[in-house]
Amino acid sequence: MKYSKLILKNILRNKRRTLLTISSLVVSLFLIITLATILTEMESGSEKSNPLRLVTRHKVSLAFTLPVSHRQKIAAVPGVKNVMTFSWFGGIYIDEKNFFANFAVDADRLREIMSELQMSEPEWQAFINDKQGAIVGAKLVKLYGFKPGQRITLKSPIYNQTVEFNIRGVCTGGDEKTMFFHHDYLNDMLPDTLWAKNQVSTLSILAKSPDDVPKISEAIDSFFINTDAPTKTETESEFAASFQAMYGGVKQFMYGIIAAISFSLLLVMGNTMAMTVRERTKEVGTLKALGFQRGTIGMLFVGEALLVAMIGAVIGVGGTMLLYRSIDFSLFIPIVQSFVPTTATLASALIISILVGLASVVYSAYRISGMTIAEALRSTE
């Protein structure tokens, strides 16, 4: 560490170059963290899920619905603590651009089954008691200014219905860009001839204990296997994973993009360090003449690159973290529930920048420190 002062002086020798290199590092790290966060958010459904929760859907695909009567039969399956209907309404608020998820559920059972939803007692009661009631996630309040007591209209192309709701509460926890309302309310207004009458998209099940989970899915699926509506029952995380898998090739592609950005960062740093090292060839000759060892000289350059990389990492990683903590970008990106870089993402970005710092200088440092005194002093650089 006795050379740390020398390394610092070296960095400050060409302030503009150091500043440009650090800036380049900072923007690249910002980009890497942002893309990685989009990816982890796309995958997050399966991690945030409740291990006691299962989802039953039609065996063929979600395009087929299940009769609401499945609910009573599932409730009787051993190990099931509670079960409710859960239907994608696809309602549009004023304009298609205002996209948010809205589900028809069994209001009186929602609270127990989706225990992550936090709301005051009076709000829960108001929601359960008002058949036309709905509750909205806190982020929807930020986006559309919803407030309790407000009456809103959603139009669903899937159900071919325009429905009015009374907002009865604002909940936090879970996906805060979601709205829930009473399935009974929707079902009662559907004409008897509509395919959706007495039908639901999925059923959401809460198991009594983790041991019951595999038994429940087995019991439900074998019970309905020879009916008109055979089922597939998965844990919530498997169900979420089946959704994420729909993105298909796009996810691997994004990982490729992150790799390409890291590589371009390596080129930027590598070029800068190569220029820096080359310019100091004569100096290396002097140092050698003074008796400095090859290893020491090499370490001076490696230390310099590492210091630059670390300064860039601290500003880039820290700054990006602060940015995303202070502004909630999930409000502007439709496909993600929240937008907070994970510790793993931040740590990876840190590691990437340190590795890039190291890799950028190894060859130049090795080559120059291996020069003889005469060669180095003779250099015209």
Place this chain on the structure above:
Amino acid sequence: MALPLKYNLRNLVVRKSSTLTTAFTIGLTVGVYLMVMALAQGIDLTLATSGEPLNLIVLREGSTAELNSSISQENLRDIQYLDGVARESDKPLAAPELITLVYKARKGMSQGSNIQIRGIGPMSTKLRSGFLVTAGRTFQPGLAEAIVSRRISERFQGMGIGDKFRVQTTDFTIVGLFDSGGKAFESETWVDVNALASATKRESFSSVLLRVKDAASLDALSKRITDDQRLHLKALPEKRFYEEQQGAASGLLKALAVFIGFIMAIGAAFAGMNAMYAAVAKRTKEIGTLRVLGFKRRSILIAFVLESLAISILGALIGILLSLPLNFVSTGTANFVTFSEIAFNFRVTPPLMLYAIIFGSIIGLLGSLLPSIRAARFKIVDALRSS
């Protein structure tokens, strides 16, 4: 008087490792932008080429996709004999079709995506160009048989010839594979409409495809059906129907491409600046000499900007070269309008390549402006005296 271009080119060759790394940095930036855009472009082109110019698609009023549309037998009777519908030996060119989805796992994975199953009638293939059975045979009307697009067969498990997939309680046997010239149908599986109707116990259709007599009938008939208060249907040109899905499928990707491109461009411009500042510093004496010889400040400025521009165009070409192999890569993702897989090829098109060169040049200009101004401002005496 301008400096000869040769001066710049020779300089680039002299510092070739710096030139190449800078060019590669710009190349990667341009390349990444191109790759994301090529993905979005692949989706857009697949959808843009899917509709036939004289086809009209009829859906239930208010529905946004075939999946959530429904058209009754009476509706079909009402619309297929309307004025303007083309005929073939007295039969109207009208194809009632039925859509459903089947969830299948991707090859090598336990999870997958929804595949769109389309029940088609005898007129359906006549209304679509480019359709070709490439392996096996087509299904027999009335039987629970299916033909699968080659792309889907390649990407999903259990979708090859001889395999079966289940819709409700009916097993459909796959008897052939088809191509459709890169259209959205290449993400579908086709079966007989009546077989699918009985499997799904549906009496109504999802959509009706109509061929109209001429371009004038297209608008007239579309208006006639949509405005009829008793029908509760909407008719729109098939081309527009597919084009309207573009935004939902590729809009986010395009935004992402611009975002990534913009941020990477900033990083690359900083890197370019570093390289140019170093080049200017190294040639200080040389610049002094040029000035003594009578070259104006402006000539020096232009010379350095041109030098940087050459690097960035080289970079853009590298980026294009890096992204070109993607043209042969096929992939698939979710089309959330149809709630099913859309399979397509990446497409690096000539306009995209032109954007890439413009984009690269902008990076080069941004990176070179400040260093070049610095070079032009040197005082002759100081420049000559520098070590």
